[in-house]
Amino acid sequence: MTDEAEIPVTERLYRFVAAQLPADSRLELSPVQRMSVGLSRENWVFDAVWLDKGEAVEEQLILRRDPEGSVLSTERHVEVAVLRALEHTKIPAPRVRWFDERGTALVRPSVVMLRERGECEYFCLTSDARPLDVRVALAHEFVDTLAEIARVDWRGLGLGEVLADPGAHGAVAALDHWEGELRRVQREPLPEMEVVLAWLRNRAPDAQAAVLVHGDFKPGNALVLGDHLALVLDWETAHIGDPLEDLGWITNPVRQREHQIPDVWERAQIVERWSERTGYAVDPAELLWWNVLANFKLAVIGLTGVAEFIDLHMDRPYNAPLSLCRIMYDLMGV
Amino acid sequence: MRPTLAEQLRGLRHILDHVVAPEVQGDYAQQSLLGVSRTLEMLEQRAGAVGLFLEWDNRETHAIVESISAHGISLAQPVDPITPIMTGDLVALDGENERLRGILAAVIPAITDRAETHDLHAAVVAHLRERVARYPYASTGTLPSR
Numbered sequence: 001m002t003d004e005a006e007i008p009v010t011e012r013l014y015r016f017v018a019a020q021l022p023a024d025s026r027l028e029l030s031p032v033q034r035m036s037v038g039l040s041r042e043n044w045v046f047d048a049v050w051l052d053k054g055e056a057v058e059e060q061l062i063l064r065r066d067p068e069g070s071v072l073s074t075e076r077h078v079e080v081a082v083l084r085a086l087e088h089t090k091i092p093a094p095r096v097r098w099f100d101e102r103g104t105a106l107v108r109p110s111v112v113m114l115r116e117r118g119e120c121e122y123f124c125l126t127s128d129a130r131p132l133d134v135r136v137a138l139a140h141e142f143v144d145t146l147a148e149i150a151r152v153d154w155r156g157l158g159l160g161e162v163l164a165d166p167g168a169h170g171a172v173a174a175l176d177h178w179e180g181e182l183r184r185v186q187r188e189p190l191p192e193m194e195v196v197l198a199w200l201r202n203r204a205p206d207a208q209a210a211v212l213v214h215g216d217f218k219p220g221n222a223l224v225l226g227d228h229l230a231l232v233l234d235w236e237t238a239h240i241g242d243p244l245e246d247l248g249w250i251t252n253p254v255r256q257r258e259h260q261i262p263d264v265w266e267r268a269q270i271v272e273r274w275s276e277r278t279g280y281a282v283d284p285a286e287l288l289w290w291n292v293l294a295n296f297k298l299a300v301i302g303l304t305g306v307a308e309f310i311d312l313h314m315d316r317p318y319n320a321p322l323s324l325c326r327i328m329y330d331l332m333g334v
Numbered sequence: 335m336r337p338t339l340a341e342q343l344r345g346l347r348h349i350l351d352h353v354v355a356p357e358v359q360g361d362y363a364q365q366s367l368l369g370v371s372r373t374l375e376m377l378e379q380r381a382g383a384v385g386l387f388l389e390w391d392n393r394e395t396h397a398i399v400e401s402i403s404a405h406g407i408s409l410a411q412p413v414d415p416i417t418p419i420m421t422g423d424l425v426a427l428d429g430e431n432e433r434l435r436g437i438l439a440a441v442i443p444a445i446t447d448r449a450e451t452h453d454l455h456a457a458v459v460a461h462l463r464e465r466v467a468r469y470p471y472a473s474t475g476t477l478p479s480r
Binding site: 033034035188189190191192194195198199201202302315316317318319320321322323325326329334 | 360361362365366369370372373432435436438439440442443446447455456458459462463465466467469471472473474
């Protein structure tokens with residue numbers, strides 16, 4: 001008799017998908033392959049074919065399952081609620097097909113989504129694969145989409161029921177969250193991080209509004225089809241927060257190779273277009289605060305990897321991301 | 335002592351790269367193995383520097399927390415260790431490093447954004463910058479940087 005714990009993911013997935021369909025669906029799955037991309041979730045791609053009232057249905061799908069160890073601790077039911085709400089907007093977000101919230105069928109919480117067309121290109125803005133004018137137009141699409149996210153009527157979509165509203169205190173809420181994560185994962189005293197934390201704590205700005213924040217917006221979390229942005233991926237850190245949070249994330253100097261085109265599409269142009277599209281003013285000191293917070297968050301994510309590696313839950317080696325502290329000190333002017 | 339630590343790490347990496355890796359199927363497993371191999375290479379080059387690094391950092395951190403204490407700022411615990419540390423005892427050096435850095439970490443809010451502790455704060459940051467520069471281990475990520 002097979003031990004339930006040893007059932008491979010392929011078989012579990014078949015059972016799970018079959019359970020979502022009528023009994024006579026004659027479900028067939030293509031070989032299920034685990035992708036190496038993604039640090040926070042397991043990604044398994046597969047195709048499914050079944051009969052619906054006698055008609056053949058074929059879908060390309062992706063299973064995103066919580067891994068044993070992850071660099072991010074997030075709640076799947078929140079991500080799914082955000083994705084389902086976004087189906088009623090112009091934001092190009094993944095469509096949820098089925099959801100195993102408690103991991104009853106797939107061991108750990110899992111979401112099956114439709115696999116959309118397009119390529120994940122980390123450096124689509126700087127790579128020479130496209131002419132400059134095409135890359136600039138693509139960069140505009142990225143920022144316009146980010147602005148659109150900040151303009152989502154999250155209250156009208158009912159997201160206030162699953163996401164906490166920090167009101168004007170989005171900065172303090174974000175800092176509290178990432179300090180909490182730091183305390184949860186740090187395995188040794190880190191005075192480097194305490195220097196940054198004290199600086200951030202003493203300068204946390206008030207927000208102009210509370211908006212939907214993606215939390216990890218970048219070309220590496222998007223699909224590009226042809227020369228256009230087709231889909232914004234990885235909504236697991238979406239929350240309600242300060243409008244400048246996502247802008248601080250994409251203008252983080254550490255990430256400029258992903259978000260900027262030298263001499264043509266740099267910080268000033270990004271800020272100007274985003275401000276124009278959202279209607280929110282951008283105070284340089286506040287944006288700097290969010291740039292530092294972006295790196296603090298990156299460092300905490302790296303330290304989460306270290307903790308998971310120490311606990312033997314991580315499939316990749318991790319070391320302390322201390323070099324980010326020097327970058328933060330430079331930004332802070334200390 | 336042969337094989338030395340570095341030679342053993344290099345030998346293990348050779349086995350993984352030339353014997354195990356060609357037999358590994360699947361993109362995910364291949365990338366994981368690549369990460370292991372790169373980390374072994376990093377350790378082979380840098381592990382020998384850990385003892386000297388810890389001795390240096392303990393000496394400097396001890397001096398900094400002493401100077402903070404001399405300014406009348408109370409510390410979470412006494413600066414001096416209960417027992418002396420033997421040179422080359424990595425476990426004891428690591429333990430002392432954690433103890434001293436714990437004292438330093440706890441006192442940082444008290445010296446931040448205060449005119450009278452500006453120089454102390456600058457000295458702490460200068461030391462931490464130097465520590466980051468000297469840190470013997472390095473990340474060996476196999477994916478595009480986040």
